[in-house]
Amino acid sequence: MxxxxxxxxxxxxxxxxxxxxxxxxxxxxxxxxxxxxxPTTPVKEPAPKKKEITLEEVRAKLAEKSQAGLTAQVREIIQKYGGSKLSEVDPKHYTDMLKDAEVLGNE
Known part of the structure; x- marks a missing residue:
């Protein structure tokens, strides 16, 4: 200095x-x-991080619904999000897929 x-x-x-x-x-x-x-300096609190949904979690939930006799509806969910199989679906859609799978069988 x-x-x-x-x-x-x-x-x-x-x-x-x-x-x-x-x-x-x-x-x-x-x-x-x-x-x-x-001195008043604004303290930024970190935004709560969303839990990232993994392929394994989605696969487990869809397998559960498929075993419950809802295979056709599971296939429709996968196709809705742009894949012919689960591994082709973009991970950004996993949360929405889980929500869709939750309502299967409850209708």
């Missing part, structure tokens, strides 16, 4: 210190409790 940058940092820190001392003095003069104000 250059000497000028260091001096500017010192000046900035001194101004911050002076502001803090002024706040304490004002609070003591008014007999008010001192409130420490921390």
């Amino acid at each position: 250059s000497k000028i940058k260091l001096l500017l940092d010192v000046v900035s820190d001194m101004r911050s210190l002076a502001d803090s001392i002024q706040a304490v003095a004002d609070a003591m003069a008014g007999n008010e409790p001192v409130e420490a104000k921390e």
